[in-house]
Every structure is written in structure tokens, then in C-alpha cells.
Amino acid sequence: MPAQAKDLFNDAIDNELLNEASQLRELLSLALSPSKLELLMRDNCVLCHTDPEAQDPETLFWTDPEAVGSPPHLNLREVVRDVHFRRGLSCSGCHGGTPTDEDMADEIYDRWPEAPERHADRTWIPDFCARCHSDPAFMRRFDPSLATDQYAKYRESLHGKLLLEQADSKAAQCVSCHGVHGIRDSKSPRSPVHPRNVPYTCGACHADADYMKGYKDAAGDPLPTNQLEEFETSVHGRALLERGDTGAPACNDCHGNHAAMPPEIASIGQVCRTCHSGNGELFEGSKHKKAFERNGWPECEKCHGNHAIARTDDSMLNEKSNPLCYECHRENAEDNPDCIRTAEYFYASISTLATEQKSLAEQVHQLAEKGLDVEPLAATVDDMEDTLRQSRSLIHAFDRSEFEKIEKRGHEAARQGWEQVEAAEGEYRFRLTGLRVAIGFMILLSVALYLKIREMEART
Amino acid sequence: MSTARADKRLYRWIDERYGVSPLIEFLRHKEVPLGAHPLFWYFLGGTTLFFFAVQIVSGVLLLVYYQPGENTSYESIRYITTKVPFGWLVRSVHCWSAHLMIVSLVVHMLSTMMLKAYRPPRELTWLTGFLLFNLALGFGFSGYLLPWNELAFFATAVGTDSVKSVPVVGNWLLQVMRGGPDVTINTVYRFFALHICILPILTVGLITVHLIFIQRQGMAPPIAKHVAPRGMRFFPNFALRDLLWWIxxxxALLVLALLLPYGPGIPGVEWELGQKADPLAPAYPGIKPEWYFLWIYQLLKEFPPHLFGLEGPQVCLAVVSLLMTTWALVPWLDRKARRDEPSPAFTDFGVGAMLFITFLMLKAWDIGAGAVADGGFPDPAAVARPCAWILLAVAVAVTAVRIAVYRDRWFVFSGAAVLHAVLHGLVGLPYLAAGAIAAAAAALATGFTVARGRTSAMPAGGGH
Structure with missing residues (x-):
């Protein structure tokens, strides 16, 4: 143990703040760096509240709270990993008093409501956190890059309105999402607000039917509680939760975080455009845009859904597997049969290109196994893949003109690909013919040699 | 009539200047022994030589376009196989011929072992053959890296790493081989020089010595106890057969090169170019060396990190060195064969060594492992079990042939190899523990056999 750390422990023993062997073991088991250990050992709050003789279980910090009957938030191991503690703020930073106080300061009682009262009424929490987090000058000392508008946004959010205006303490506030005593940086994978954990943090309330009972949406319907379940099966959910791709959106990427609210119909398309800007632009200039506005339909959501967005595939354009376009058009665009024909055309074109691309990709594999040069063909297949990607995007313009250009490029690439296949197969036929001729010649030579040997040995 | 006269005049002209008559006379009287063994066994040396000649010709053709270098090694091989007319054929022939040369060399060496052709006065013929075998392995190892592709890079990194285990000079040797602490393009330059210059010179020199020995001493006749040999004239009778076989x-080489241009698709016998080597990329699982190094690769995996106070790979290297040295010294160790008597123990030593190597190769191929998750490793017990069963089946078949055809009655070493596989694969003992038990059993059985042989050889009345 470094000499400085020894001195700290000796001081604590001399000051009768470190009295128990179990208390010493708890503190040492944290295996802190010298600077963190100093911060901890110079904090009388910690020393006193880790003394099992001096504290009741309700106020005793322990590395395994369950073992001593303490509440989970008094986990000492979590406290020392708290983002505030790591930046030098310990108990008194929030609770009041100073780290050198030998007794509970009056300020602590003044600042904190009694336990039953503060647990029943959570309206005080946002304001309490905002004392520091809304103060740019103060926050600059710790993390200049951290925003200080969370409280302002929160007040405008649905959560904020419920809590602050209607005093509904069930509404989410800072602690509901960030936790307490073990608050981590949002970049930490263990933080409840890390992108991969956000769906479960939100789901803790929003997927609980009992908890959400009584809450209604703008139309007055009960709020659904299947969002998490749907999200887990969606293309976004699988990317985020199964593959760990933090580029995929979590709840807050569409709904906001401190300003959380459901995107209204008018803003849904904008939310999707944050990532899918190309398709958004195409939709913007399409005939659908006006029709959707006229009918008050949400743009992307109308076809793709929201929380349960499935991976798109070409069958979405096929009437048999997905009657979406057709039903909608029969109902709302009876006088425009060309719409149906356009959808059919898109489906037929993309299917043809996809089939061609798949067949050519198989050819690359088969010809490579024969030892043929497949580099040009592989480049053509890549070109077709690119064409397909573009054509699938271009259907969002719901117009043939641009699509036809790409389709033409795709067919041209396919034609070139099949020519390359034919050339490669011709080369292979040439090789086989050469082999047959060479083998035939060798067999003839072998037979001649064999006859010569027989004739020679028969003579002798 | 006039052509024959012109031929004679030409021959006389050459003979007057270079004295070729004794050589022609020698060839006229050179014979291949007949009678005790099938003639096939005498073709194998020539077959190996034929494949070596193919290697030289195809290698020179590859050299026309191959350029060693960071940005050229991989690219030039790619260019050869895709753009150069018949370049694909030359590379494929070079690769197939390399493997077939090793196969033919191994079979040639085994036939020499089984027929005891190494016995005096041909000890040095065996020794030069053994050295040629090592040079062939050197060709394989050095040539593997030259395409500078992913597989070659990682296999060479693993292969050269084992050199570290050599006591005292291991690290120095590793640096010399790699041209630095890691496998880099400097390693390619070294291996290239080795592959196209140093090894060919050594090999041609040793082949010359090997052939001179054979020409001076003639081909080994069967052991005296067998049927007295007749002879077949080497020239032209045997030479024409050789030519027929080479054609x-x-x-076969052309058919294989065209129909299976990247090898038969067995790990260790494949040469698809794949991706260019990237020293910064992580090694992927399932990298295996070429098939003739697989047994050493697997043996290294069987050793724990530390054994008897030494590093596991060091002990493994000692075992491999002991086995190879014993193999090289067989002509001096086989005292019965030196007396021109049958030596069944050494026949069985050859079979036992092959079974030992076969079991390791089967394990290295992960036979019976089934589907393994990406990045995962197969369950060793699930691999060892089917390998042991296969080895058992092979051993039963070989033993049946040995008993029925060759009347062999000595099975101590092959029995130990089978016991080793059974104890490890079917009973579930660790590989080394099973090996130790099998080795102890073989030592006991050998001691017992030797003691019994001495007792039965002792004169009945106590003797003088």
C-alpha cells in the first residue's frame, strides 16, 4: 500500500471513523486508484456511513447491500463508479454539508425532505439536478461539452408537463432514467441511457401495462405498451440490440430524450429523414406527398410502420405477398389505374434485376471454382448490386422516369455479365478441348511405347 | 544403309573425343532386380525425379512473371493466373506437381524402408534420400509464402514461430528466417531466394550424389532369404517403362490441374489465392499448414505450455527430432538387415510411424468435429473419437495384408500406435498420457521379444 494511503487510513483510525475490520475490508476491496482513494478517505460521510456499528442497514453503504439488508442504491461499488464521484464530487455535493463534517449538518435536513415525503413526491428532483446541470458556468468546470438545456427541454416534454404541471410523480424524471448513486456517463455500456440500454430503460415504464394504466394518447386512446416488444423485432431493434450497432436508432433518436414526446404526423417523415434523407427527398418531390398531406397520413409510417418496422424487401411491391399499395390505391385512387400499373412495373423490374444479379453472382462462384478469371464478372455483379440499391430507393419517387434510367443501366450490366459468362465458359471449353487433345496424344504415345516394349521383349 | 553408316561415323567421332563407350557399355549392362517384389516399387524414385523436373520447368515459367515485393508478390501471381496465357495452367501444374512429388517421395522412402534397400552398402543412399526429403519439405514451406496471400501469411507466421523452441539459438534463428521479428515482405525475399536458388542448387547436387550412388552400386536386390533375383535390363527395357509411366x-497431372485448379479442397492441399496478406488483420481460426506438416502442427497442439520444467513446444520439437533422427539412422540401427536377414521389427517401426503420423493428421483435419461456430474451436474429444476409429480400421486392414501377403508376425510398434489412438480417442485419456502408456507397452514388448530371441538362440547345453 502506498505511504500516502497508509497515512489516510491511519488518520481515519485516529479520528475514530474507521473502527471495524469489515469496514476496512470493504474500503480496500474497492481497489481504487490513489486519487480516488484519497477522495473517499477524506470524506467523513463515506467513512461514517460504511461503519456497520454506527449505521442502521437503511443508511449503511456496502459493496453487497443485499448481504447486510441495505437498499440497492447504497451500493458502495456503484458510488465510486458514479460519474460525479469520478469528477471529484462526493456525498456533500448533492446532500449538503462538507466532507469534513463530523456530524450531520443542519443543511442536510433542510435541503432534503423526509424519506416518505420525498419518495411520494418526485416533483423536486428535476429542479434539484438542474441547480448544477442548468448552470453553464458551473458545468464548464467538469465537462464543457455537456449541454445545460436539459431542464428547459424537460419542462416542455410530456414527462415534464405531467410531473411539474400535474404533479404526477409517476412521470419519468432524471433519476428514473439516469439512476442514483451509480450514475454513469451515457457513453458507458452500463449506463441505462447508453443507446443499447435505452429501449429497456424506457420500457421499464412504457412496457408495463399496470404502470401505464390511465395514460392516454392525443386521440384519447389508451397508450399502448407493446412498443418495446415491437421494437425488439424491428429492423432497427435487431441492429441495435442483437448486433450492437449503435448507428441504429433507439427510442430517444425519434422521440427525443429530455424533450421526449411522440412525433406528430407532420414530423414523422422528418424524424425518418434524419437517417434516410435520400428516400425522404424522393418522397418530397413525389405525387404521394400531396396526397398524404391532403389525407393527413404520416409519411413513412403509412407503409413501413413505426416501432415494428420490418426489413424491407421487394415483396412489399407484390400484391400477393403485400396488398398494401393495391388496397390503398383501390380505395383512394380509383380514377388513376396507372398507379397500380406503376407498382406492378416496379415490382417486375426489380424482381428481374434481382434474379439476374443472383444468377450472375452464382456464376462468379462456379466459374472461379473452375479456375477462370472472374474479376470482370465480379465487378459487373457489384455494379448490378449498386443498380438494385438505387432502383429500390427510387421507388420512393413513385415515378417511372428516373427509375427507368437505372433499370436500363441494370439490364445493360446484366447483358454484359452474361456475355462475360459466355466468354468464360468458352475459355473453359477451349481448355477442355486442349486437355482432350493432349491426353489423346499421350494415350497414343503410351500405347505405342507399350507395343514397342512388348515387341522388343518378345524378340529377346 | 547410308543412315546407319552416318550414325556409326557420328558415334565414332564423339567417342574419339569424349570416350563415351564405357558409359554406353555400363548402361547396356545395368539391370533392375526382378523376382521378389513387384516392379512398381522401383519406379518411385524416377517418379519423384519426374515431378521434380516438372517443378523446375513450371517454376522457371512462373519466374518469368513473378515479382517478389510488397505490392507485386500477390499481384503478379494474380496476373499470372488471370491474364498470362496458360499462366493458370503453369501455376496449377506447379502446385499439383509439388504435392505429387512429396507423395511419390514419401512412398519411395517407405518402400525403401519396407524392402530394406537401405542395408549396406547403401546407407549413404538412404541418408542422401532422407536429406532430399527434408529439402523437399523446405521447398514446400518456402514456396507457400511466395503468393503473399492471407493463408500463406498466417501459416508461415505459425510455422516459423515454432522455430523459437530450438534451445539457445531459437530466437536468433526466428529472426534470420523472418528477416526481422515478424513475417514481413523481407521474409518473402528470403524465402524466394531459398526457393529458387539455394534449395534447387542443394537439391540438384544431392540428387546427383544420390544417383551416382545408385549407379555405382546398382538397385538393391531383395534380402537374401527371398527368391534369387533375375534382372531386367535398365536400358532400354526399364527406361522405356519409366518413360511410359512418366507420360x-x-x-494425370494435366487432368488434375485443369479439373481441380485449386487442389482437392482438403485443408493443407489447397492453393486458391484468396485475399492479399494483411499483417494487421487478425488471424482467422482454422489456419492449417500443408498436409505434410500437419502431424507436427497437431503434435504441437497436444503439448501443454510446460512439461518437465521445459516449454511444451521444446519437448515437442525434441520428440520430432528424435523420431526424424531415428528414421535417418535406420540403416545403422537395423542390425539384422545389415546381416542380410529379414528384420520385421523395422518393418513394423515404419508401419507404426505411419500410423502415428496418420492419427495426428486425422486429428489436425478435425475429422468428426461437425459444424463449428464461426471463430469457435471443435470439441477435442469429439474429434479424437472418430479419428481413433478410422485409425483402427486402417490398422486392421494394413495388418491383415501384412499377415496374409507378407507373413509378418511382428506388430509391437504398430500395436503401440493403435493402443495410443484407442486410449486417447476411445478411452478418453489425454494424448500425452496415452502416448506414454503406449510407449511403455512397446518398450516392454520389445524387451520381452529381444530377451526371448536371445534365450531361443542360446545353445541347449549351455554352450561354450
Whole structure:
């Protein structure tokens, strides 16, 4: 143990703040760096509240709270990993008093409501956190890059309105999402607000039917509680939760975080455009845009859904597997049969290109196994893949003109690909013919040699 | 009539200047022994030589376009196989011929072992053959890296790493081989020089010595106890047969090169170019060396990190060195064969060594492992079990042939190899523990056999 750390422990023993062997073991088991250990050992709050003789279980910090009957938030191991503690703020930073106080300061009682009262009424929490987090000058000392508008946004959010205006303490506030005593940086994978954990943090309330009972949406319907379940099966959910791709959106990427609210119909398309800007632009200039506005339909959501967005595939354009376009058009665009024909055309074109691309990709594999040069063909297949990607995007313009250009490029690439296949197969036929001729010649030579040997040995 | 006269005049002209008559006379009287063994066994040396000649010709053709270098090694091989007319054929022939040369060399060496052709006065012929075998392995190892592709890079990194285990000079040797602490393009330059210059010079020199020995001493006749040999004239009778066989080998080589241009698809016998080597990329699982190094690769995996106070790979290297040295010294160790008597123990030593190596190769191929998750490793017990069963089946078949055809009655070493596989694969003992038990059993059985042989050889009345 470094000499400085020894001195700290000796001081604590001399000051009768470190009295128990179990208390010493708890503190040492944290295996802190010298600077963190100093911060901890110079904090009388910690020393006193880790003394099992001096504290009741309700106020005793322990590395395994369950073992001593303490509440989970008094986990000492979590406290020392708290983002505030790591930046030098310990108990008194929030609770009041100073780290050198030998007794509970009056300020602590003044600042904190009694336990039953503060647990029943959570309206005080946002304001309490905002004392520091809304103060740019103060926050600059710790993390200049951290925003200080969370409280302002929160007040405008649905959560904020419920809590602050209607005093509904069930509404989410800072602690509901960030936790307490073990608050981590949002970049930490263990933080409840890390992108991969956000769906479960939100789901803790929003997927609980009992908890959400009584809450209604703008139309007055009960709020659904299947969002998490749907999200887990969606293309976004699988990317985020199964593959760990933090580029995929979590709840807050569409709904906001401190300003959380459901995107209204008018803003849904904008939310999707944050990532899918190309398709958004195409939709913007399409005939659908006006029709959707006229009918008050949400743009992307109308076809793709929201929380349960499935991976798109070409069958979405096929009437048999997905009657979406057709039903909608029969109902709302009876006088425009060309719409149906356009959808059919898109489906037929993309299917043809996809089939061609798949067949050519198989050819690359088969010809490579024969030892043929497949580099040009592989480049053509890549070109077709690119064409397909573009054509699938271009259907969002719901117009043939641009699509036809790409389709033409795709067919041209396919034609070139099949020519390359034919050339490669011709080369292979040439090789086989050469082999047959060479083998035939060798067999003839072998037979001649064999006859010569027989004739020679028969003579002798 | 006039052509024959012109031929004679030409021959006389050459003979007057270079004295070729004794050589012609020698060839006229050179014979291949007949009678005790099938003639096939005498073709194998020539077959190996034929494949070596193919290697030289195809290698020179590859050299026309191959350029060693960071940005050229991989690219030039790619260019050869895709753009150069018949370049694909030359590379494929070079690769197939390399493997077939090793196969033919191994079979040639085994036939020499089984027929005891190494016995005096041909000890040095065996020794030069053994050295040629090592040079062939050197060709394989050095040539593997030259395409500078992913597989070659990682296999060479693993292969050269084992050199570290050599006591005292291991690290120095590793640096010399790699041209630095890691496998880099400097390693390619070294291996290239080795592959196209140093090894060919050594090999041609040793082949010359090997052939001179054979020409001076003639081909080994069967052991005295067998049928007295008749002879077949080497020239032209045997030489024409050799030529016929080489033509068939060339035909087989062309068929394989065209129909399976990247090898038969067995790990260790494949040469698809794949991706260019990237020293910064992580090694992927399932990298295996070429098939003739697989047994050493697997043996290294069987050793724990530390054994008897030494590093596991060091002990493994000692075992491999002991086995190879014993193999090289067989002509001096086989005292019965030196007396021109049958030596069944050494026949069985050869079979036992092959079974030992076969079991390791089967394990290295992960036979019976089934589907393994990406990045995962197969369950060792699930691999060892089917390998042991296969080895058991092979051993039963080989033993049946040995008993029925060759009347062999000595099975101590092959029995130990089978016991080793059974104890490890079927009973579930660790590989080394099973090996130790099998080795102890073989030592006991050998001691017992030797003691019994001495007792039965002792004169009945106590003797003088």
C-alpha cells in the first residue's frame, strides 16, 4: 500500500471513523486508484456511513447491500463508479454539508425532505439536478461539452408537463432514467441511457401495462405498451440490440430524450429523414406527398410502420405477398389505374434485376471454382448490386422516369455479365478441348511405347 | 544403309573425343532386380525425379512473371493466373506437381524402408534420400509464402514461430528466417531466394550424389532369404517403362490441374489465392499448414505450455527430432538387415510411424468435429473419437495384408500406435498420457521379444 494511503487510513483510525475490520475490508476491496482513494478517505460521510456499528442497514453503504439488508442504491461499488464521484464530487455535493463534517449538518435536513415525503413526491428532483446541470458556468468546470438545456427541454416534454404541471410523480424524471448513486456517463455500456440500454430503460415504464394504466394518447386512446416488444423485432431493434450497432436508432433518436414526446404526423417523415434523407427527398418531390398531406397520413409510417418496422424487401411491391399499395390505391385512387400499373412495373423490374444479379453472382462462384478469371464478372455483379440499391430507393419517387434510367443501366450490366459468362465458359471449353487433345496424344504415345516394349521383349 | 553408316561415323567421332563407350557399355549392362517384389516399387524414385523436373520447368515459367515485393508478390501471381496465357495452367501444374512429388517421395522412402534397400552398402543412399526429403519439405514451406496471400501469411507466421523452441539459438534463428521479428515482405525475399536458388542448387547436387550412388552400386536386390533375383535390363527395357509411366503421370497431372485448379479442397492441399496478406488483420481460426506438416502442427497442439520444467513446444520439437533422427539412422540401427536377414521389427517401426503420423493428421483435419461456430474451436474429444476409429480400421486392414501377403508376425510398434489412438480417442485419456502408456507397452514388448530371441538362440547345453 502506498505511504500516502497508509497515512489516510491511519488518520481515519485516529479520528475514530474507521473502527471495524469489515469496514476496512470493504474500503480496500474497492481497489481504487490513489486519487480516488484519497477522495473517499477524506470524506467523513463515506467513512461514517460504511461503519456497520454506527449505521442502521437503511443508511449503511456496502459493496453487497443485499448481504447486510441495505437498499440497492447504497451500493458502495456503484458510488465510486458514479460519474460525479469520478469528477471529484462526493456525498456533500448533492446532500449538503462538507466532507469534513463530523456530524450531520443542519443543511442536510433542510435541503432534503423526509424519506416518505420525498419518495411520494418526485416533483423536486428535476429542479434539484438542474441547480448544477442548468448552470453553464458551473458545468464548464467538469465537462464543457455537456449541454445545460436539459431542464428547459424537460419542462416542455410530456414527462415534464405531467410531473411539474400535474404533479404526477409517476412521470419519468432524471433519476428514473439516469439512476442514483451509480450514475454513469451515457457513453458507458452500463449506463441505462447508453443507446443499447435505452429501449429497456424506457420500457421499464412504457412496457408495463399496470404502470401505464390511465395514460392516454392525443386521440384519447389508451397508450399502448407493446412498443418495446415491437421494437425488439424491428429492423432497427435487431441492429441495435442483437448486433450492437449503435448507428441504429433507439427510442430517444425519434422521440427525443429530455424533450421526449411522440412525433406528430407532420414530423414523422422528418424524424425518418434524419437517417434516410435520400428516400425522404424522393418522397418530397413525389405525387404521394400531396396526397398524404391532403389525407393527413404520416409519411413513412403509412407503409413501413413505426416501432415494428420490418426489413424491407421487394415483396412489399407484390400484391400477393403485400396488398398494401393495391388496397390503398383501390380505395383512394380509383380514377388513376396507372398507379397500380406503376407498382406492378416496379415490382417486375426489380424482381428481374434481382434474379439476374443472383444468377450472375452464382456464376462468379462456379466459374472461379473452375479456375477462370472472374474479376470482370465480379465487378459487373457489384455494379448490378449498386443498380438494385438505387432502383429500390427510387421507388420512393413513385415515378417511372428516373427509375427507368437505372433499370436500363441494370439490364445493360446484366447483358454484359452474361456475355462475360459466355466468354468464360468458352475459355473453359477451349481448355477442355486442349486437355482432350493432349491426353489423346499421350494415350497414343503410351500405347505405342507399350507395343514397342512388348515387341522388343518378345524378340529377346 | 547410308543412315546407319552416318550414325556409326557420328558415334565414332564423339567417342574419339569424349570416350563415351564405357558409359554406353555400363548402361547396356545395368539391370533392375526382378523376382521378389513387384516392379512398381522401383519406379518411385524416377517418379519423384519426374515431378521434380516438372517443378523446375513450371517454376522457371512462373519466374518469368513473378515479382517478389510488397505490392507485386500477390499481384503478379494474380496476373499470372488471370491474364498470362496458360499462366493458370503453369501455376496449377506447379502446385499439383509439388504435392505429387512429396507423395511419390514419401512412398519411395517407405518402400525403401519396407524392402530394406537401405542395408549396406547403401546407407549413404538412404541418408542422401532422407536429406532430399527434408529439402523437399523446405521447398514446400518456402514456396507457400511466395503468393503473399492471407493463408500463406498466417501459416508461415505459425510455422516459423515454432522455430523459437530450438534451445539457445531459437530466437536468433526466428529472426534470420523472418528477416526481422515478424513475417514481413523481407521474409518473402528470403524465402524466394531459398526457393529458387539455394534449395534447387542443394537439391540438384544431392540428387546427383544420390544417383551416382545408385549407379555405382546398382538397385538393391531383395534380402537374401527371398527368391534369387533375375534382372531386367535398365536400358532400354526399364527406361522405356519409366518413360511410359512418366507420360501417364503427366497426363494425370494435366487432368488434375485443369479439373481441380485449386487442389482437392482438403485443408493443407489447397492453393486458391484468396485475399492479399494483411499483417494487421487478425488471424482467422482454422489456419492449417500443408498436409505434410500437419502431424507436427497437431503434435504441437497436444503439448501443454510446460512439461518437465521445459516449454511444451521444446519437448515437442525434441520428440520430432528424435523420431526424424531415428528414421535417418535406420540403416545403422537395423542390425539384422545389415546381416542380410529379414528384420520385421523395422518393418513394423515404419508401419507404426505411419500410423502415428496418420492419427495426428486425422486429428489436425478435425475429422468428426461437425459444424463449428464461426471463430469457435471443435470439441477435442469429439474429434479424437472418430479419428481413433478410422485409425483402427486402417490398422486392421494394413495388418491383415501384412499377415496374409507378407507373413509378418511382428506388430509391437504398430500395436503401440493403435493402443495410443484407442486410449486417447476411445478411452478418453489425454494424448500425452496415452502416448506414454503406449510407449511403455512397446518398450516392454520389445524387451520381452529381444530377451526371448536371445534365450531361443542360446545353445541347449549351455554352450561354450
Amino acid at each position: 501417364l503421370c503427366l497426363a
